[in-house]
Amino acid sequence: xxxxxxxxxxxxxxxxxxxxxxxxxxxxxxxxxxxxxxxxxxxxxxxxxxxxxxxxxxxxxxxxxxxxxxxxxxxxxxxx
Numbered sequence: 001x002x003x004x005x006x007x008x009x010x011x012x013x014x015x016x017x018x019x020x021x022x023x024x025x026x027x028x029x030x031x032x033x034x035x036x037x038x039x040x041x042x043x044x045x046x047x048x049x050x051x052x053x054x055x056x057x058x059x060x061x062x063x064x065x066x067x068x069x070x071x072x073x074x075x076x077x078x079x080x
Contacts, residue, residue, distance in 0.1 A: 006020055007039075007040070010036075010040045011043050011044055017036075021036050024036055
C-alpha cells in the first residue's frame with residue numbers, strides 16, 4: 001500500500017523523484033533507482049498525452065460544429 005502511494009505521489013508531483021529514488025539507489029540497487037525514474041517519466045508522459053488528446057479531440061469537434069453552423073448561416077443569407 002505504501003509503495004502505491006509513493007508511486008502516486010511521484011506521478012502527481014506530491015513528492016520529488018529524488019526523495020523516492022535515493023533510498024532505492026543507496027540501499028537496494030542503482031538499477032532499481034533507474035527503473036523507478038524511467039517508470040515515473042513514462043507514466044507522466046503517457047498521462048499528459050492522454051489528457052492532451054482529450055482536449056484536442058474536444059476542440060476539433062467544436063470547431064467542426066462551428067464550421068457547419070457558419071456554412072448553414074452563409075447559405076441562408078445567400079437565399080434570402
